[in-house]
Amino acid sequence: MPLGRYITSEESGNNMERIDRIMKHRLFLDCKQKIDRKEAQRMYCRHGLEHSLDVARIAYILNLEESGGLRQDLIYAMALLHDLGRSREYETGASHHAAGVELAEQILPECGFTAEETQRIAYAIGVHKNGEETGDYCASLLFRADKLSRSCFDCKVSETCYWTEACRNHDISY
Numbered sequence: 001m002p003l004g005r006y007i008t009s010e011e012s013g014n015n016m017e018r019i020d021r022i023m024k025h026r027l028f029l030d031c032k033q034k035i036d037r038k039e040a041q042r043m044y045c046r047h048g049l050e051h052s053l054d055v056a057r058i059a060y061i062l063n064l065e066e067s068g069g070l071r072q073d074l075i076y077a078m079a080l081l082h083d084l085g086r087s088r089e090y091e092t093g094a095s096h097h098a099a100g101v102e103l104a105e106q107i108l109p110e111c112g113f114t115a116e117e118t119q120r121i122a123y124a125i126g127v128h129k130n131g132e133e134t135g136d137y138c139a140s141l142l143f144r145a146d147k148l149s150r151s152c153f154d155c156k157v158s159e160t161c162y163w164t165e166a167c168r169n170h171d172i173s174y
């Protein structure tokens with residue numbers, strides 16, 4: 001292949017049509033807008049689309065490096081929805097992990113994900129606080145990419161951030 005030519009999604013076997021459906025889903029957009037509004041003045045890390053896409057891309061790289069074999073759209077769906085429950089957490093105080101499971105179970109089937117895929121993604125979202133300990137590959141991938149996505153090395157509020165020194169990313173790895 002000549003240098004500078006991008007591989008099309010057709011060539012790579014990745015079909016991102018279902019991701020497009022999530023991006024246009026009414027409930028997804030509604031929750032995303034609520035998060036953006038609530039976090040507009042937030043000085044710590046935010047949970048909007050930029051964060052979700054960072055997580056998606058890092059998770060996809062890890063999946064390729066580790067030959068995890070997960071479909072690209074499954075990884076992106078998991079990442080796009082993983083913090084969506086924050087919209088409810090900000091309103092009611094409910095855990096965003098549990099709220100995220102409910103939202104994923106509602107949104108994913110309407111975007112063409114099978115019951116099995118929905119269950120897999122929802123599970124990973126529900127345990128993303130400590131997904132490494134579950135032994136589930138999706139959960140571990142989401143947990144690691146979520147942590148790796150944060151630019152602690154460029155943080156302006158590290159003095160008061162609750163992340164421990166051991167958790168923080170001191171340099172760029174992805």
Ligand SMILES: [Fe+2]
Binds near residue numbers: 083
């Ligand atoms: Fe989270």
Ligand SMILES: [Fe+2]
Binds near residue numbers: 047051055082083146
């Ligand atoms: Fe996150």
